[in-house]
Amino acid sequence: MPELRMEGVSFHNVLRDITVAWSGGSLIGLIGPNGAGKSTLMRLAAGIWVPTGGRVTLDSRDVHRLNPLQRARHLTYLPQQTFHDVAYTVREFVAMGRFAHRKHWQERVHALRAAGRRAAVQGRGPGGASGTSRQLVEDAIAAMELAPLADVPLAQLSGGERQRAAIARCLAQGCDTWLLDEPISNLDPYYQWDILRRLRAMAEDGRLIVIAIHHLELAAQFCTELTLLHHRTVFAHGSPEEVLREDVLAAAFRLPIRTFRDPHTGVLRVSLPPRPAR
Numbered sequence: 001m002p003e004l005r006m007e008g009v010s011f012h013n014v015l016r017d018i019t020v021a022w023s024g025g026s027l028i029g030l031i032g033p034n035g036a037g038k039s040t041l042m043r044l045a046a047g048i049w050v051p052t053g054g055r056v057t058l059d060s061r062d063v064h065r066l067n068p069l070q071r072a073r074h075l076t077y078l079p080q081q082t083f084h085d086v087a088y089t090v091r092e093f094v095a096m097g098r099f100a101h102r103k104h105w106q107e108r109v110h111a112l113r114a115a116g117r118r119a120a121v122q123g124r125g126p127g128g129a130s131g132t133s134r135q136l137v138e139d140a141i142a143a144m145e146l147a148p149l150a151d152v153p154l155a156q157l158s159g160g161e162r163q164r165a166a167i168a169r170c171l172a173q174g175c176d177t178w179l180l181d182e183p184i185s186n187l188d189p190y191y192q193w194d195i196l197r198r199l200r201a202m203a204e205d206g207r208l209i210v211i212a213i214h215h216l217e218l219a220a221q222f223c224t225e226l227t228l229l230h231h232r233t234v235f236a237h238g239s240p241e242e243v244l245r246e247d248v249l250a251a252a253f254r255l256p257i258r259t260f261r262d263p264h265t266g267v268l269r270v271s272l273p274p275r276p277a278r
């Protein structure tokens with residue numbers, strides 16, 4: 001099972017001395033106030049940015065030393081911003097998740113890189129997928145309920161549809177380690193619940209899935225562990241019960257957030273304070 005470790009990780013004045021280990025079999029919720037550094041930590045974990053101090057390792061290898069193809073075989077990363085200006089259809093976009101698994105694409109990348117024309121790769125659509133890849137792409141599109149939109153350009157989708165297409169691309173990639181920056185931010189309640197249910201099931205199958213999430217109640221219900229960033233470092237880490245303590249939440253979010261067990265279901269609930277009287 002994958003293991004992603006941060007050992008004394010710093011990044012300029014944004015993050016300092018982050019030490020945390022995330023293992024396969026877990027759905028990790030990365031929480032914290034705006035500007036706490038969640039997206040920054042995601043980019044460091046994905047190997048996109050290099051820490052200014054400390055180490056980030058995936059299965060004991062420095063993640064930023066993996067080349068992009070090696071990274072894409074092991075790790076899928078969903079950025080916070082969805083893809084507005086992509087000229088491809090949903091199917092073409094999801095098929096890009098298979099990039100690192102497709103031999104002729106890799107050969108093309110190597111050839112173009114050798115010729116110093118890397119940028120040209122981005123302008124080429126996916127073609128000639130193997131039968132397995134094609135099936136994985138269709139399965140991912142179906143799982144995200146996008147089959148009726150498969151031939152529609154991404155630019156014509158709603159925000160939530162585009163978000164689901166981006167998650168479908170991650171699914172098609174078929175990695176054991178997932179880093180998703182606010183995957184439910186544009187989704188309606190049904191899809192928030194549905195995506196988190198799927199991510200939890202995938203984690204229980206042995207994957208490591210890390211999500212940045214602001215919805216504390218859903219984080220409490222679906223995540224196996226939470227890492228709370230505040231004051232540029234790990235402010236709390238552990239099970240939802242350990243992290244979602246009222247004193248911890250008050251300090252991090254500057255609000256008297258209540259947590260309690262639902263008397264009917266036993267589920268941990270998170271309640272924002274009521275609207276103040278005028």
Ligand SMILES: Nc1ncnc2c1ncn2[C@@H]1O[C@H](COP(=O)(O)OP(=O)(O)OP(=O)(O)O)[C@@H](O)[C@H]1O
Nearest residue numbers: 012014032033034035036037038039040041080212
């Ligand atoms: N490349 C960079 N160099 C320096 N500072 C940066 C850089 N990128 C972001 N920051 C700053 O780092 C801090 C953390 O930003 P980040 O996007 O990681 O926060 P976040 O926890 O994801 O916030 P949000 O909840 O609003 O999405 C912010 O104050 C931001 O302005």
